[in-house]
Amino acid sequence: MAKMRTVEILVGAFMAAGFVALFFLAMMVSNLSAASYSNGYAVTARFDNIGSLKVRSPVSMAGVRVGRVESIHYDQDTYQALVTLRIEPAYDRIPLDTFANIYTSGLLGEQYIGLDPGGDPDFLRDGDQIEHTQSALVLEQMIGRFLFSKAEEGSE
Structure with a gap:
């Protein structure tokens, strides 16, 4: 027993x-x-279309995760998405003229923000805004454009 x-x-x-x-x-x-990097610094970026980008999505440079998406809001004045990025404190030498692009992991994977550094000698600080952005590529729009262009070629 x-x-x-x-x-x-x-x-x-x-x-x-x-x-x-x-x-x-x-x-x-x-x-x-994922640990929140409250002691890191926050920068913002504006995008015309963020696709399916989500809060806590990775922010990477050269394939290395340097931060996460902290928040996503809609700006009713500019009709754009305002994305706040929380960058880890170890990465404090990102140039001011950095490009922020929304990429997709694989064909249908999750979306993330990729940062491509510029050449400015000054660096991003807490509260700065990334001016150069590229919105997400929406698969449905790309397919629609492809089909429309093929239809135009066929009618000529």
Whole structure:
């Protein structure tokens, strides 16, 4: 009887450890466990179309993650998306004339912001705005343009 109870307790502990491991795995996959870089600095960028960019999406330079998207808002005066990027404090030498582009991982993967450095000797600081941006490429629009151009070629 005591042996049976010990086996049940061990099985219960094993199951609890499995659920905890699954919880941490789910948090890592969904980026919810990502540390907030509150001691980093925030810069903003304006885009005409952000596609399916989400809060906590990566911000990278040369393939290295340097920060995350902190917030996304719609500016009713300029009709643009205002994206706030939180850059890690270790990356404090990003030129002022940096380009911010929205890219997609793979054909249908998640979207992220890629920063391409410029040549300005001054660097981005907390509260600055990235002036040079390129909006997301929307797959549906590209397919529509391709089909429209093929239809135009066929009618000539």
